[in-house]
Amino acid sequence: MPPPPLYDLKQFDFENPVVTLDEIREYNPQRHEMEQLSGIVHLEEDPVGVVGFKDLTHDEFWCRGHMPGYPIMPGVVQCEVAAQLASYYSKRFEILKGDILGFGGMNEIRFRSPVFPGDRFVVAAKLLKLRAGRQATFEFQGFVEDRMVVSGQTIGVPLKTE
Template sequence: MTKVMTAQEVANIIPNRYPILFIDYVDEITENKIVATKNVTINEQVFNGHFPGNPTFPGVLILESLAQAGSILILTKDEFKGKMAYIGGIDKAKFRQKVTPGDVMKLEFEITKFRGKVGIASATALVDGKKVATAEFTFIVDEAADQTK
């Protein structure tokens, strides 16, 4: 598999860092769709408490992974370089099966509507080609917050 964007290139686009950076690489990216990969490993801090003896990647972190993939897609657009993408809402979230260490999640995020700085996207997380989660995101693009204040 050819990676179109490495983890380091991802870190140059979105502000997330360890332990909350979940994109390992980008598989493909087009004008309105991205497919990215999250390798779920037993070494992740979340598994210390969720759940000992039955490690399960939390649904909220699956949604965060999808949102990060979306942020990469949005922030690679010329008009949004140097800005921030924020979650404005999550609708119709469904979790279909659990995600555990050793799973490779493919994260698909597709923009379906975009007006000004607000958009809507459909997102799907897959493991071994099976849907593990789906959701509809509303996102907002705005100026990056000044971290020096």
């Protein structure tokens, strides 16, 4: 049984994001095939929460090989979308220091349904735990339409690039 949704996603206007891809790029360093967010439709500081999305095309880097004739978005890429959403929030609101945010781990990941090219993959996240300056744990849920397809926790850690 999936957990209750973190947000009622019907309240957000996905056609008019509050943060565009260009604005995401100001905080997230991922580019080319590793850039996994299309927009963000909700940000809140108290409690800490964020909702974003990735519009999947048939040209995604994983489509050709995962799986030939039946392309399914890899679970690790679904988790990367959640991590990039949490990273954006963490960098924008400076809840962790560091030049970039890295993957520190994941907990309680559950995949519930496949995600395909052509889907809009929506991710909602809320801050679960913050260890000041050391790590941030976000609870996240991924949806296609009104169906929860993944849930879990992502842990971000600050990294120095020098």
